[in-house]
């Protein structure tokens with residue numbers, strides 16, 4: 001029996017980001033669980049998130065041949081059993097790099113617009129990193145918003161009902177709060193052992209989300 005494949009999509013503009021690190025942690029955990037890994041680092045692969053004429057849907061032709069680059073991404077999606085986008089939460093949503101990948105690749109006639117969805121049967125865990133703490137007054141609202149847009153608006157809409165959104169809170173080395181007047185303040189930066197423990201716990205939470213979602 002061939003190993004199932006996990007497509008881990010890293011959406012960050014810096015190679016040394018915490019997001020890229022969590023992408024590596026997720027890939028390692030999936031590999032340990034027996035998955036073959038396809039690590040798609042959108043920055044490293046030079047993916048341009050801007051929509052192009054070639055990849056714009058033609059509502060009269062769901063069989064439109066999109067650009068070779070986008071077709072290559074579609075093939076990687078089709079080959080995956082599990083899809084795990086790893087991204088920083090920007091404005092309660094995904095960063096432009098990931099949004100553009102969805103816009104261009106999860107396209108009409110491929111992601112949606114067919115009676116039998118091409119992506120049916122796949123599973124998807126959206127793994128977002130957020131600066132806000134889980135006790136922050138925005139946290140529940142952010143989770144709800146991400147859930148609506150990503151799990152329902154994208155995964156479910158594209159034939160993947162088995163999906164979830166997990167948020168790793170406190171993804172900064174120092175706590176952040178916004179008071180009633182809108183003033184932003186940062187706590188003392190973590191250093192030394194406390195910093196190492198903070199990031200180790202974050203790695204562990206990322207692994208835990210994968211384990212819980214996939215039953216590892």
Ligand SMILES: Cc1cc2nc3c(=O)[nH]c(=O)nc-3n(C[C@H](O)[C@H](O)[C@H](O)COP(=O)(O)O)c2cc1C
Nearest residue numbers: 017018019020088089090091092129130131132171
């Ligand atoms: C443009 C921008 C928008 C952001 N929006 C949010 C937000 O809506 N909610 C939140 O909790 N954090 C927000 N953050 C904080 C990021 O989620 C956080 O810095 C990131 O997850 C840290 O990971 P990184 O070091 O890999 O970038 C935002 C950061 C930026 C730069």
